Amino acid sequence: MNAHWHIGEEDFFKDLERERKEFFAISRRRVLQKKDIVFFEEDSGNSCYYLETGVIKIFQITSSGKEPIFFLRRSGELFGLAEIMDGVKRKANAQALSPCIVHEVSRKAFEDYLANNYLATRKVIQTLGRRLRYLGDVAGGLMVCDVGTRLAKLLAYLCHEYIPSEKGWRNPLTIPIKLTQEQLASMVGSCQQTVCELLKEYQAEGLINIQNRQITVTNPLRLLEAVEV
Known part of the structure; x- marks a missing residue:
């Protein structure tokens, strides 16, 4: 099997039950219907999200109206991480592909959370690194x-x-x-x-x-x- 093949991520909080409870304690629970928008491209990246149930697509809209999809985020995954670290504007849109439950945490609360939770911080670094490698694999795959x-x-x-x-x-x-x-x-x-x-x-x-x-x-x-x- 190809070594560069990308598989779904495991639950971010696997074996981190204390960290999960603390994250939920500072989050705002949101119930989304299919096609609801979580955030738009160019929105301020002041929150990140944990997807409890459902599927979220991360995509852009081109000038011709096409919607290239970059990722599908599924149950157990964090998303919105890239922008929250620097508070920059969103580079893509996020929309529910099915009924979803997400937990939203503000940038300040997330920074405090990471400062007090080493294991969660390490997991965020691993997640971002894995996604960066995946994008590199995708770019390479398009060529070869x-x-x-x-x-x-x-x-x-x-x-x-x-x-x-x-x-x-x-x-x-x-x-x-x-x-x-x-x-x-x-x-x-x-x-x-x-x-x-x-x-x-x-x-x-x-x-x-x-x-x-x-x-x-x-x-x-x-x-x-x-x-x-």
């Missing part, structure tokens, strides 16, 4: 990987959170997040038509099954092996 490889890795990435064990990589798994072909295309740096054709190819080869925009990967490991070079 074809669209088919990038799409297969994306589908496997979307499966990862829901695979209970290593053996689960060979079992059928339905991705619970419904994404349009345009959204998939924006995440792999391609166009809707190319993604549509690739999905049809994967389905004809028995690698995936699509019904009502719901994608089932019949064997995530086989899908990855099919595009490995």
